[in-house]
Amino acid sequence: MDLLVDEERANELKRGSRDWPSWDLTPRQLCDVELLLGGGFSPLRGFLGRDDYAGVCERMRLADDTLWPIPITLDVPDDVAGRLEVGGRLALRDAEGVMLAVLHVEEVYRPDRMAEAQAVYGTTDRTHPGVAHLLDDTHPNYVGGRLEGIHLPVHYDFPPLRRTPAQLRAEFVELGWRHVVAFQTRNPMHRAHQELTLRAAKEAEANLLVHPVTGVTKPGDVDHYTRVRCYQALMPRYPRYTALLSLLPLAMRMAGPREAVWHAIIRKNYGCTHFIVGRDHAGPGADGNGIPFYGPYDAQALLRKHEAELGVQMVPFRMMVYLQDQDQYVPEDEVPEGSRVASISGTELRRRLADGRELPEWFTFPEVARELRRSHPARAKQGFTVFFTGLSGSGKSTIANALMVKLLEMGGRPVTLLDGDLVRKHLSSELGFSKEHRDLNIHRIGFVAAEITKNGGIALCAPIAPYAAVRRDVRAMVSRGGGFTLVHVATPLEVCEQRDRKGLYAKARAGIIKEFTGISDPYEEPEDAEVVIDTTTTSPDEAAQEIILYLERQGYIGMTNG
Numbered sequence: 001m002d003l004l005v006d007e008e009r010a011n012e013l014k015r016g017s018r019d020w021p022s023w024d025l026t027p028r029q030l031c032d033v034e035l036l037l038g039g040g041f042s043p044l045r046g047f048l049g050r051d052d053y054a055g056v057c058e059r060m061r062l063a064d065d066t067l068w069p070i071p072i073t074l075d076v077p078d079d080v081a082g083r084l085e086v087g088g089r090l091a092l093r094d095a096e097g098v099m100l101a102v103l104h105v106e107e108v109y110r111p112d113r114m115a116e117a118q119a120v121y122g123t124t125d126r127t128h129p130g131v132a133h134l135l136d137d138t139h140p141n142y143v144g145g146r147l148e149g150i151h152l153p154v155h156y157d158f159p160p161l162r163r164t165p166a167q168l169r170a171e172f173v174e175l176g177w178r179h180v181v182a183f184q185t186r187n188p189m190h191r192a193h194q195e196l197t198l199r200a201a202k203e204a205e206a207n208l209l210v211h212p213v214t215g216v217t218k219p220g221d222v223d224h225y226t227r228v229r230c231y232q233a234l235m236p237r238y239p240r241y242t243a244l245l246s247l248l249p250l251a252m253r254m255a256g257p258r259e260a261v262w263h264a265i266i267r268k269n270y271g272c273t274h275f276i277v278g279r280d281h282a283g284p285g286a287d288g289n290g291i292p293f294y295g296p297y298d299a300q301a302l303l304r305k306h307e308a309e310l311g312v313q314m315v316p317f318r319m320m321v322y323l324q325d326q327d328q329y330v331p332e333d334e335v336p337e338g339s340r341v342a343s344i345s346g347t348e349l350r351r352r353l354a355d356g357r358e359l360p361e362w363f364t365f366p367e368v369a370r371e372l373r374r375s376h377p378a379r380a381k382q383g384f385t386v387f388f389t390g391l392s393g394s395g396k397s398t399i400a401n402a403l404m405v406k407l408l409e410m411g412g413r414p415v416t417l418l419d420g421d422l423v424r425k426h427l428s429s430e431l432g433f434s435k436e437h438r439d440l441n442i443h444r445i446g447f448v449a450a451e452i453t454k455n456g457g458i459a460l461c462a463p464i465a466p467y468a469a470v471r472r473d474v475r476a477m478v479s480r481g482g483g484f485t486l487v488h489v490a491t492p493l494e495v496c497e498q499r500d501r502k503g504l505y506a507k508a509r510a511g512i513i514k515e516f517t518g519i520s521d522p523y524e525e526p527e528d529a530e531v532v533i534d535t536t537t538t539s540p541d542e543a544a545q546e547i548i549l550y551l552e553r554q555g556y557i558g559m560t561n562g
């Protein structure tokens with residue numbers, strides 16, 4: 001299928017679109033539209049209507065019996081569904097409002113998403129990311145209908161590596177590749193993957209297509225920019241002219257066995273004759289009780305049943321393990337008895353990356369490790385936030401200032417101080433001290449701190465931040481891009497009030513200032529602070545030193561800094 005129309009028809013559709021309802025596609029829907037328009041989802045010509053949808057859920061087949069394992073549906077909210085008419089059109093636009101395609105509305109229906117989850121994923125457990133997305137993040141109406149494509153979504157990254165199915169098929173012809181084995185991946189490729197793909201190509205007597213997913217993968221995966229640089233670094237490890245790297249803008253569902261069948265169909269559309277299925281293909285991992293959603297070789301079993309009908313040959317693989325004495329990777333069922341084997345799990349790898357620890361050469365090629373390290377620098381090079389919380393007059397600003405000076409003296413990273421008073425002047429001047437306003441104020445501080453941290457700087461924040469929930473939000477926001485340390489300046493209220501540097505406590509007691517923290521407004525003591533300081537007994541210098549020592553122990557400052 002090629003659903004893109006010619007220029008004349010595209011202009012006609014653009015003119016007509018003035019009177020049609022519009023829908024801005026979500027990132028996942030954008031991926032689906034790209035694969036539909038380019039023919040990656042052939043033989044589909046659009047989003048599934050009710051009969052096809054029911055067939056796919058119940059028996060993995062479209063209404064006309066064609067094998068198709070994953071529902072490709074367009075979900076929209078009630079207000080959009082309410083404006084649709086059967087026989088009408090819906091303009092599908094990207095995030096900037098550019099019309100990519102027109103949907104000829106054939107059906108609008110409300111799916112039973114619980115039943116869909118059970119049928120497609122075999123579970124309604126929300127720890128499965130595909131199920132969580134379906135039940136919590138999809139709109140309640142599906143719109144079925146044929147698509148006319150105006151143009152494909154635009155990608156500004158890695159243009160030479162992006163090919164439509166037709167382009168890739170033409171390239172195989174030009175290269176004289178008659179047999180092509182595709183390798184699907186959503187992770188960086190290490191030595192085990194390289195060995196596996198090389199063996200697969202030899203076994204199938206085929207050339208190799210490294211075909212990583214760059215659309216939507218599992219939450220928490222290494223970002224696709226880093227991964228693609230890793231694949232580019234790895235490609236010269238294959239014998240010359242035998243392997244090709246191309247990107248697949250797919251939104252994965254993590255549906256294990258059904259997804260393996262789907263992946264094989266997609267690769268056939270891209271011109272491949274063989275498809276590698278390893279251990280736990282497209283598996284979402286384990287549920288809340290540690291039990292895997294799918295058996296390690298369920299995907300191989302399901303594809304095995306359908307490969308003849310599909311006309312794609314599966315190349316099954318066991319897990320690859322490292323033989324220490326031979327310095328070699330072999331499938332786990334070929335390990336000679338008594339040999340010493342080694343492996344690093346995905347979790348362990350993520351931990352090593354986060355901690356800035358070494359990735360051994362037996363595990364990954366140094367050129368790949370270098371790319372991973374560039375986007376996951378050692379802690380001493382990552383940004384971090386130190387977030388102070390405590391009553392007014394507890395000493396937050398004084399300690400934050402002392403800490404800032406010490407960090408500037410050390411050098412190496414830019415430091416920004418987001419002091420309570422400063423923030424209220426520049427970022428939150430319109431806000432008061434209601435819970436709602438305080439939360440908004442802390443969210444703003446958190447947003448700025450997260451940006452600074454993500455970009456490798458140090459943010460020191462010193463608001464009162466009396467509410468635990470919003471402090472937790474900030475921790476989560478900042479931690480995505482670097483370190484977060486909560487410092488509770490726990491100077492008791494009596495001491496703060498006795499000092500009353502700004503005369504505010506006297507005013508609060510007299511009722512002149514309302515909603516004053518500790519007097520007429522709550523302060524929720526943190527239970528998750530990494531450092532607790534009481535300035536009754538600790539000087540600002542000692543307090544700053546204590547935080548420096550903590551940061552050193554955590555690896556954020558140290559020998560490699562500066």
Ligand code: PPS
Binds near residue numbers: 392421423441464515
């Ligand atoms: S919050 O709750 O985190 O949004 O507060 P913050 O932005 O840190 O602002 C606290 C400073 O504002 C002054 N101030 C008050 N504090 C608490 N309650 C009330 N009602 C209030 N009104 C004014 C006070 O000087 C705080 O500064 P610090 O440095 O904490 O003493």
